Amino acid sequence: TAQTQLPRPEEIQELVRTGLSACGVDFDSLLSAESSGTLPVRSPITGQTLGHLPGDTPDSVSRKIAAAQAAFEQWREVPAPVRGRVVQRWGRLLTEHKEELAGLVTVEAGKTPSEAAGEVQEMIDICELALGQSRQLYGKTLPSERPGHRLMETWHPLGVVGVISAFNFPVAVYSWNTALALVCGDTVVWKPSELSTLSAIGASALLRRAAEEQGAPADLATVLVGDRGIGELLVDDPRIALLSATGSVRMGREVGPRVAQRFGRSLLELGGNNAAIVAPSADLDLALRGVVFAAAGTAGQRCTTLRRLIVHSDIAEELTERIVAAYRTLSIGSPTAEGVLVGPLINEAGFRKMQESLEAAVAQGGEVLCGGGRVLAEAAPEAYYVEPAVVRMPGQTPIVEEETFAPILYVMEYTDFDAGVELNNAVPQGLSSAVFTSDLAEAERFIATSDTGIANVNIGTSGAEIGGAFGGNKETGGGRESGTDSWQAYMRQATNTINYSGELPLAQGVEFI
Ligand code: UN1
DSSP states (O other): OEEOOOOOHHHHHHHHHHHHHHTTOOHHHHHHTTTTOOEEEEOTTTOOEEEEEOOOOHHHHHHHHHHHHHHHHHHTTSOHHHHHHHHHHHHHHHHHTHHHHHHHHHHHHOOOHHHHHHHHHHHHHHHHHHHHHTTOOOOOEEEOSSTTEEEEEEEEEOOEEEEEOOSSSTTHHHHHHHHHHHHTTOEEEEEOOTTSHHHHHHHHHHHHHHHHHTTOOGGGEEEOOOSHHHHHHHHHOTTEEEEEEESOHHHHHHHHHHHHHTTOEEEEEOOOOEEEEEOTTSOHHHHHHHHHHHHHGGGGOSTTOEEEEEEEHHHHHHHHHHHHHHHHHOOEEOTTSTTOOBOOBSOHHHHHHHHHHHHHHHHTTOEEEEOOOEESTTTOTTSBEEOOEEEEOSSOOGGGGSOOSSSEEEEEEESSHHHHHHHHHOSSEESEEEEEOSOHHHHHHHHHHOOSSEEEESSOSSOOOTTSEEOOEETTOSOOEESGGGGGGGEEEEEEEEEOSSSOOOGGGOOOO
C-alpha cells in the first residue's frame, strides 16, 4: 500500500539543518560559503536537490592524506587503551545525537527512522567493542626450538587507512572500520558515497570533536567530498597502507588489483546475492517474518538483503502465498511518514536496474507474483518508490545469479536438501545465507556446507550484529570487518625471536661462524 504523505521541501531542509547542527556543522554556511559547489546533495525521499557542495581536488586530497600521515606519527605513540578513549567519547556523542544523525541518514539514504537509528546504534556498538579491543590487541607467545629463546608475535599500528563506503550504510560501515583502525593506532581518510555526503560530514565532525576533546590530533579522521575520481586517488596513493572498500563487485575488481599493484593492503566488502532455504520442518510464522524483513526491508538495498528464496516444494505454495499477502500490507512511502516500512530507491538508475532485472526474469521464465511497479510517481516525480516484488523462477537462471540492488525476491523450489544448499552456493557472490528448519542435522549440515561468510539458522540474512566478523567469500571480496579478529587487518604483524641464552645457536641446526 502506498502512503501518499510526502514531506514538504522545508521539512527535509529542517531535518538536515538539525542533523548537521547537532554534529556541530552549520548547514547554511556549508552550502553558501561554498556556493561554487558542483556536487549535488539530494534526497531520494522527494528527489529534491538540497544544494551543492564543492568537491575535493587532487591537491586537497593530497594535503589531507599528508595531514593524516602526520597525525599517524603522533597517534601511533599513544598507548592503545588511551586511544580507546577517543572512540569511547565518539560513542557517547553518537548516543547523545543519535536521533539527529539518524535524521541525516533518513534524508540521504531514505531509511525509516527505526532503521536509520539502528544504523547509528551499530556505530555506538562498534565504539564500545573497539574500546574493549584497545586493551586486547594481543599476540601469541610460542616456544622456540632453541634453548634460551622465545618467539612472540606483536601487533603494531599500520598507517593511514582509506575507507570507501556506499550510500546504503552511509555511516555504520565507516564506523566499523574507523573505530577499530583508531584503537589500532591508525588514522583514517574517508571517501563516502557522493550520495550521502552530509551524513558523512556529520558523523566525521562528531569524531573530530571527540578527538579534540581528548587532546588527540583532529586529523586522525578526514572526509573527502567527491565522486569516484576522488576515491581513485585513495586507491592509487602509496601513503594509504590499507584500503577498505565497500561497494559493487565491479568496483572491487578494479580496486583490488590496483591496490595490489602497489603492494598495498585491501579489505573488500562487495556484492551479496543472499539466499534462504526454508525446509518443511520450519516454523513458518517465524520464517515469514524473517524473509519479509530481509527481502523488503531497507527497500532491498542492503548488501545482506535476501534475494533468493529456496523453499521445499511441500510448503512452497503456502509460504509464497503468505509472503505475497504480507507484501501487500507493507506500507510504502516517505520514511518520514508514520508507519512506513519501505522507503524509496536511491535514484533513477536503481529503479531502471530493477525494471531491467524484472524484464529479464520474465524473459527467463519467471512469473511476477506481486510488486515491481512504481508508486507515488505523480506526487514525487523525481523520487523512485517501488512495490517490492516476488518472482517465481523455474530455476536459477542468469538474472538470479546477479545482484540487483532493489527489492526483488526470486523464489525457487527444492526437494533434496543438499541440492538446495548447492543452489545456495551456485552464485558468484558469497556474503550471507540462512536456513529455516527445526531439524538439527539439517541446520548443522547447512552451516558446514553453505559457502558464505555469514550463515544463519532461523534468522534472515540481514541485520548482523557488530560482534561477529562481517564479510563474505568469493566475489564478495573476502574482507572481514567489525567483530572478533577483524582488528588484525588494521595492524602490522611482527614475529619476534628473543635470545636470552648468551649463545647464538642457529635455527635448523645450521653451523656458521
Ligand atoms: C551493508 O549493507 O553494506 O547485516 C551492511 C546487516 C547490517 C550491515 C549491512 N548490519 O544487514
